[in-house]
Amino acid sequence: MAQSQQASLPERFYLAPTPSVPNNNLPILLYRNVLPKPYNSAKAKEFCEGNGWEMRGEWGAITTHHFHPNTPECYAIVRGSSQLLLGRGQHDKAGGVEVLVRTGDVIVLPPGISHCSVSAEEGYWYIGVYPPTAPKWRNLYCEGEEKMEELRKEIDRVEIPDFDPVFGRNGPLTKIWREAKAVGQNPRANI
Template structure:
């Protein structure tokens, strides 16, 4: 596959579709982003031959899209998110990559 183009993504935005929170990030062909379990994400716009590949950990719950409608039981969803294991290695840099350390530190800070 030879993809070109890019997209503007919204990451960490509130639950309703008109929200403006979170951050917006521009990505292009060849970029890699890692989105932790439970972080909302969507494409706001795209140009060119933009395509993405989503990869999820083998033991992760089945992917689903609720379009920020808030029609799910949030406590059940929080428990499911908390049960997703931290990756054993960085998907980009491998065993010595920084992702696992960053993710573990963020997890410790969120539990304080």
């Protein structure tokens, strides 16, 4: 692994399922302060697309709890900050984690991980990037009405990307997710 990759290994968050969110055995990956300057959507798009992912939109704070069972999703934060609630639906009493993301950060959510902004500052804005072979995301809203067993099967069928949105081919994402999938057990599943 290159020295620059070693210095920027992502933080990992493993989340157990909740009654309304399937989550995933694969960890959320958070790369701190890795986007090139100047921070803007065009520069972030060039960076992530140069690493094998494709931009499909840009947004500010989304406060609705939701998840995508059919694709991973990556945010490249180009302005401001947001406290994200990950892995817990609006009806869940426990579970999940809150994570602060800031300008320059990149966060990658495996399929099935719920997410929403609980607060945002300084004009929070990010681009959304996805593996180029991924289908258009499907939104589910953590209502607890979803058939969890069917969703888990769908989530497990989603391919692990060949590229890391920060480091490209052979980046940490591919290695970390393949190892987690091979183990097949979320370390938090029994908590």
